[in-house]
């Protein structure tokens with residue numbers, strides 16, 4: 001029997017990309033014994049702020065934590081409604097629920113899988129206190145045209161930019177547009193720290209709040225506490241800081257970020273060109289000229305999607321589905337609303353293998369396999 005050798009990495013839907021200096025940077029932290037928040041965490045925060053062109057960045061232990069702390073620092077809580085697309089990773093919704101607020105699910109634009117100004121406006125209610133656009137696939141979400149309306153009603157914009165580190169909105173970096181922006185640095189994200197996340201606060205006071213929330217609500221830093229006999233717990237907070245081990249990892253990744261950005265962009269364009277010859281799969285557009293693409297998602301016929309998924313998985317190709325809609329999840333049943341675009345999209349989307357180590361050959365291989373699977377199941 002003939003066995004086919006798969007191109008390297010095509011079996012993984014997503015994967016971290018290491019540059020080579022990460023292990024040494026992490027190893028250098030170990031003898032210091034300082035594995036929690038420390039000078040390297042602060043160096044990482046400053047490096048992020050410089051890269052994004054903002055005043056300050058608050059590093060935390062995950063992207064989910066960044067969303068929770070961002071919402072809390074902005075004063076969102078029980079009784080408040082937060083508008084969020086249903087088509088996102090469940091983390092966005094869990095963060096809203098975790099602070100005691102209610103998610104108000106909305107539909108997305110079928111071409112981009114992002115919310116639009118109209119979908120947001122149509123969902124405003126007297127209880128709306130925040131809008132959480134999700135920058136799906138790395139694409140920025142321009143809500144500038146309704147910013148005045150939102151501001152006038154005191155509605156906050158908190159961006160879930162988990163997918164979008166390095167992307168731009170117009171000429172500005174995502175994170176530098178005045179919205180409260182939250183990034184994830186989990187293993188498969190554009191920039192990884194192993195696990196981690198960051199908040200771009202809108203003011204020094206919001207930054208102070210976020211720093212207090214990420215470390216037990218303590219008013220004093222670890223260094224200050226070492227030289228006093230008591231400390232002040234000034235408000236709520238849990239242990240959510242970014243460890244120095246993760247910060248060391250992130251500093252190396254950030255130094256080489258342009259390499260990753262170029263590889264992701266090139267790979268997405270390669271997929272786009274290969275997929276353009278297929279009329280049975282439609283590529284979700286990530287605005288590649290301004291984005292650092294996080295994934296490569298196609299829409300296929302809902303009748304075929306699950307079978308195509310199984311066929312390709314059976315061949316060892318790392319396809320996935322991002323994401324099963326949240327309004328249909330049992331945990332979020334209280335907030336279910338009819339969302340026809342999201343329902344249909346959830347049955348059609350398929351994520352192709354996409355990570356910086358993937359070669360052009362691998363992308364062509366995945367598209368050829370998709371094409372065959374679509375023909376075989378039609």
Ligand SMILES: Cc1ncc(COP(=O)(O)O)c(C=O)c1O
Pocket residue numbers: 062063064065088089091092134160162163184185186196197
């Ligand atoms: C859209 C979105 N939001 C939030 C998160 C949460 O980030 P983290 O895994 O760092 O907690 C993720 C991560 O998978 C995500 O994809």
